[in-house]
Amino acid sequence: MGHFYFVRHGQTIWNVENKICGATDIALTEFGHQQAIETGRKILAEGIKADEILYSPLIRAADTARHISEITGIPARVEPRLTEQRFGKWEATARNGEAFKKSKRMFRVQPRRRRIYSASGTADL
Numbered sequence: 001m002g003h004f005y006f007v008r009h010g011q012t013i014w015n016v017e018n019k020i021c022g023a024t025d026i027a028l029t030e031f032g033h034q035q036a037i038e039t040g041r042k043i044l045a046e047g048i049k050a051d052e053i054l055y056s057p058l059i060r061a062a063d064t065a066r067h068i069s070e071i072t073g074i075p076a077r078v079e080p081r082l083t084e085q086r087f088g089k090w091e092a093t094a095r096n097g098e099a100f101k102k103s104k105r106m107f108r109v110q111p112r113r114r115r116i117y118s119a120s121g122t123a124d125l
Contacts, residue, residue: 005050007068009060010035018095022087025058036064040071048072054079 010032014021028036043050053076055065062078069076090100 005048007039007064009058009064010039012060014092019092020087020090020095020100021060021084022091023058023084024091025060027059028063032060033063033067036067037071039064040068043068043074044072050074052077054082056080056082056084058084 010028012021012026012032013029014024014026015032016029050072051074053065053069053074055061055076055078057078057080061082065076068074090103093100
């Protein structure tokens, strides 16, 4: 049976500043590059095998994948469907900001009705 391994990108300056990144293209810090390199070394040392590395088109994910690929020899390719969720006006704002917290609470309390379409019909959620 196959396995999926998930690796989060290395540190960005917005991670350090506690800002929401979302789909904004923020580069890795030097420490983030080192984290990715260390992850590649760990994967190699533990003998973890993978057919390929799929990564989002954002630079932080691409650089993380590139470092791991160079160290492990696992081929890497961009997968646009892995692009991070967009947070709109909240991107670049504080993760613990009061306005963002309130918005998250409202989303949970009053979710929009959603209609799901599939080959077997539709359903309201």
